[in-house]
Amino acid sequence: MNKLKALAERSRAEWQALHHPDRARIYLGMASCGRAAGSEEVRKTVLAMVKKHRIAAQLVDVGCIGPCYLEPLMDIAAFGKPRISYGNVNPAKAEMIIEKHLRRGEIVRNLAVGHFADAPCDDLPEFFAQPMLKHQVRIVLKNCGFIDPENIRHYLARDGYSGLQKALELSPDQVIEAIAQSGLRGRGGAGFPTGKKWQICRETGREPRYIICNADEGDPGAFMNRSLLESDPHSVLEGMLIAGYAIGASMGTIYIRAEYPLAIQRLKTAIRQMKENGLLGRRILGSAFHFDLKIKEGAGAFVCGEETALIQSIEGQRGMPRTKPPFPASSGLFGAPTVINNVETLGTVPHILRNGPTWYRQFGTEGNVGTKTFSLVGKVRRTGLIEVPLGTPLRKIIQDIGGGPQKTFKAVQTGGPSGGCLPEELLDTPVTYESLAAAGSIMGSGGLIVMDRDTCVVDVARYFLDFIQRESCGKCTSCRVGTRHMVEILERICKGEGEIDDLNKLESLARTVKSTSLCGLGQTAPNPVLTTLRYFRNEYVEHVVGKYCPALVCRSLIEYYVIPDKCTGCQRCVGVCPTGAISGPRSEPHNLDKTKCIKCRACLEICRFDAIAGNAIAIRTRGES
Amino acid sequence: MEPMREPMQSILKEFPVEAGSLIPILQKTQEAFGYISPQAVERISRFLKLTENEIFGVASFYSQFRFIPKGRHSITVCLGTACHVRSGGILLEALERHLEIQTGECTADGRFDLEAVACLGCCALAPVVKIDGDIYGNMAVIKIKELLEKYE
Ligand SMILES: Cc1cc2nc3c(=O)[nH]c(=O)nc-3n(C[C@H](O)[C@H](O)[C@H](O)COP(=O)(O)O)c2cc1C
Numbered sequence: 001m002n003k004l005k006a007l008a009e010r011s012r013a014e015w016q017a018l019h020h021p022d023r024a025r026i027y028l029g030m031a032s033c034g035r036a037a038g039s040e041e042v043r044k045t046v047l048a049m050v051k052k053h054r055i056a057a058q059l060v061d062v063g064c065i066g067p068c069y070l071e072p073l074m075d076i077a078a079f080g081k082p083r084i085s086y087g088n089v090n091p092a093k094a095e096m097i098i099e100k101h102l103r104r105g106e107i108v109r110n111l112a113v114g115h116f117a118d119a120p121c122d123d124l125p126e127f128f129a130q131p132m133l134k135h136q137v138r139i140v141l142k143n144c145g146f147i148d149p150e151n152i153r154h155y156l157a158r159d160g161y162s163g164l165q166k167a168l169e170l171s172p173d174q175v176i177e178a179i180a181q182s183g184l185r186g187r188g189g190a191g192f193p194t195g196k197k198w199q200i201c202r203e204t205g206r207e208p209r210y211i212i213c214n215a216d217e218g219d220p221g222a223f224m225n226r227s228l229l230e231s232d233p234h235s236v237l238e239g240m241l242i243a244g245y246a247i248g249a250s251m252g253t254i255y256i257r258a259e260y261p262l263a264i265q266r267l268k269t270a271i272r273q274m275k276e277n278g279l280l281g282r283r284i285l286g287s288a289f290h291f292d293l294k295i296k297e298g299a300g301a302f303v304c305g306e307e308t309a310l311i312q313s314i315e316g317q318r319g320m321p322r323t324k325p326p327f328p329a330s331s332g333l334f335g336a337p338t339v340i341n342n343v344e345t346l347g348t349v350p351h352i353l354r355n356g357p358t359w360y361r362q363f364g365t366e367g368n369v370g371t372k373t374f375s376l377v378g379k380v381r382r383t384g385l386i387e388v389p390l391g392t393p394l395r396k397i398i399q400d401i402g403g404g405p406q407k408t409f410k411a412v413q414t415g416g417p418s419g420g421c422l423p424e425e426l427l428d429t430p431v432t433y434e435s436l437a438a439a440g441s442i443m444g445s446g447g448l449i450v451m452d453r454d455t456c457v458v459d460v461a462r463y464f465l466d467f468i469q470r471e472s473c474g475k476c477t478s479c480r481v482g483t484r485h486m487v488e489i490l491e492r493i494c495k496g497e498g499e500i501d502d503l504n505k506l507e508s509l510a511r512t513v514k515s516t517s518l519c520g521l522g523q524t525a526p527n528p529v530l531t532t533l534r535y536f537r538n539e540y541v542e543h544v545v546g547k548y549c550p551a552l553v554c555r556s557l558i559e560y561y562v563i564p565d566k567c568t569g570c571q572r573c574v575g576v577c578p579t580g581a582i583s584g585p586r587s588e589p590h591n592l593d594k595t596k597c598i599k600c601r602a603c604l605e606i607c608r609f610d611a612i613a614g615n616a617i618a619i620r621t622r623g624e625s
Numbered sequence: 626m627e628p629m630r631e632p633m634q635s636i637l638k639e640f641p642v643e644a645g646s647l648i649p650i651l652q653k654t655q656e657a658f659g660y661i662s663p664q665a666v667e668r669i670s671r672f673l674k675l676t677e678n679e680i681f682g683v684a685s686f687y688s689q690f691r692f693i694p695k696g697r698h699s700i701t702v703c704l705g706t707a708c709h710v711r712s713g714g715i716l717l718e719a720l721e722r723h724l725e726i727q728t729g730e731c732t733a734d735g736r737f738d739l740e741a742v743a744c745l746g747c748c749a750l751a752p753v754v755k756i757d758g759d760i761y762g763n764m765a766v767i768k769i770k771e772l773l774e775k776y777e
């Protein structure tokens with residue numbers, strides 16, 4: 001079995017040639033987050049410059065390295081100097097960086113984020129020593145930002161598919177044993193031991209058996225799985241092959257949400273390259289293992305992330321969960337034993353095979369081994385994709401890695417619509433499956449949304465319930481009707497029409513929905529309401545009794561006004577107001593007519609971001625003056 | 626219905642006659658025509674030997690499928706959590722006002738249609754709007770007018 005060795009050697013040669021100190025390279029972060037920040041424009045500029053000046057440099061499109069708030073990221077390696085990263089690049093900055101760094105060898109210090117060398121490089125900071133990165137342990141994200149996700153040789157050059165090779169040298173039972181010993185638990189939310197799931201499936205002995213990769217990533221506000229699939233698709237596919245070998249499946253399906261077109265495209269490319277290199281099909285790497293992969297696009301239903309609903313959806317039905325047991329591992333796709341694993345779970349598997357279960361156990365805690373990726377977003381300074389050992393306290397993630405909230409901290413939401421909002425007092429909670437559950441939230445798939453004093457927790461609870469209520473498949477009455485009632489009550493409260501008794505009604509409805517729903521969707525849906533009632537009851541009371549929204553979010557309870565002392569009379573806001581609510585002569589404080597104002601934010605934004613305007617539009621509680 | 630027969634035929638012939646084909650066929654149909662027309666449902670119904678009601682039942686369960694035609698450009702506003710806490714909802718309202726349509730509709734001149742979605746996966750750059758294949762992060766109400774001018 002020297003097929004992989006030959007592949008790896010060829011790939012390493014190509015990798016080394018690319019990284020030869022005499023060769024100049026330009027790296028561009030071309031994952032969805034980079035694109036959303038404008039990396040395509042930067043890329044056009046770079047290509048034009050390279051062509052115009054006939055610069056001999058290799059352009060490498062890489063995935064997401066994590067600090068999304070610095071996107072677009074452009075890195076340069078030239079003149080024998082190590083790779084240096086530049087953040088928040090736009091076409092104009094890109095032109096300057098190319099001109100100075102790539103053509104003349106001068107590092108543009110004021111724009112540089114850091115370097116990637118092992119040794120000191122001038123007096124630039126090390127990229128991975130930045131506060132956002134230095135507390136992280138990157139296992140799953142190891143390749144992200146370093147390899148071209150559309151080039152299988154980059155993956156192979158960095159030990160790619162050596163985990164599969166290792167697995168093929170073991171018996172399937174030994175592979176399952178290794179995964180069991182590593183302590184790996186499912187990263188899709190519930191934390192079920194992966195080795196055990198595989199064993200249950202294998203032990204059914206029934207043929208055929210299937211492996212499904214759950215890439216539905218339904219949590220609105222989480223993007224770990226997208227980022228991994230866009231930045232390092234082969235790591236997940238290698239994990240699927242190992243799982244397939246271990247459970248005795250010869251067919252794998254990736255169920256991915258249609259909202260992720262770039263990830264789908266990269267998976268397709270990756271699968272094609274696997275076929276070309278004998279990593280799919282018959283006799284993989286010269287072994288007796290046959291395996292094939294299929295992609296199924298989801299069609300936009302949150303509940304389809306739930307495993308039994310997902311199976312229904314692949315079978316062409318409405319995605320309705322069914323009661324468990326039987327669990328899919330014994331009766332899943334078309335009734336056959338089926339293992340369903342999350343993207344990140346599968347992305348971790350090759351590393352465990354490569355380095356051994358003991359190595360993996362050094363990360364995390366006893367019952368919560370390993371690392372977990374989180375999408376750190378919301379009102380935090382440094383947003384992005386991070387990976388930390390399990391057991392890391394929330395405070396460390398939010399303060400040290402995220403740089404803290406922009407304004408006074410209010411809450412952190414983990415686990416998406418199934419999770420809860422945790423207050424300041426609980427920030428020392430370590431992120432483990434058990435401790436988050438004890439606090440009333442869940443680990444979930446890794447969404448982590450920070451909220452500051454400008455976020456209204458009642459509005460957030462209403463938002464999640466409204467989301468769940470739309471996404472409820474409608475099978476259980478308590479989920480379908482109960483969540484609708486809860487939304488109605490929350491809407492009333494947000495409008496200032498709630499009564500104190502509504503809080504008790506909410507609580508009892510929440511308990512009913514929780515205890516009588518069939519699937520995880522309904523059982524966890526009340527969590528945002530229950531945790532906000534538990535930790536932020538005061539804020540509800542303020543809405544209900546005081547009829548005001550302390551975060552100044554709930555629109556029926558606020559009004560916009562002009563601060564006369566700050567208003568420069570520039571008329572910018574007059575121009576953007578869609579209803580003609582603002583008037584006033586030039587150079588004099590403007591007048592805002594409350595009866596016409598629809599609170600659309602336009603004046604607030606222009607006043608805040610325009611150089612001439614004076615940050616003079618503000619929001620206050622209705623009726624205040 | 627006549628002009629549709631040929632393209633529908635070429636979509637259908639790629640799939641085996643089994644229930645598992647329904648969602649991929651609907652996806653392909655939407656890709657080709659921009660929406661699922663009653664005529665298309667009829668054709669699929671005959672092909673898969675499912676009733677039209679069964680097909681509507683499945684199609685309406687998933688938010689991806691639309692039953693009215695698309696505009697020349699499709700605007701999608703993210704209403705995921707990260708975008709919600711950064712005022713994505715107000716952005717959607719502003720777009721509705723600007724285009725004088727409701728979410729799920731298409732402008733009279735056929736230039737834009739407007740939809741909302743729960744998360745485009747660029748949450749770190751919230752609020753996010755997508756027009757056709759292009760994603761725009763850190764959006765604001767005051768950037769809308771200029772942005773739309775790029776799309777004819
Ligand atoms: C309502 C609901 C939505 C879910 N969404 C997802 C999802 O988007 N991605 C995912 O991997 N798991 C999701 N799950 C969990 C899956 O049912 C399943 O437990 C998981 O995919 C198993 O993989 P793991 O063992 O690797 O975690 C969801 C569960 C529920 C109840």
Ligand code: FES
Nearest residue numbers: 705708745747748
């Ligand atoms: S919440 Fe809007 S992109 Fe994720």
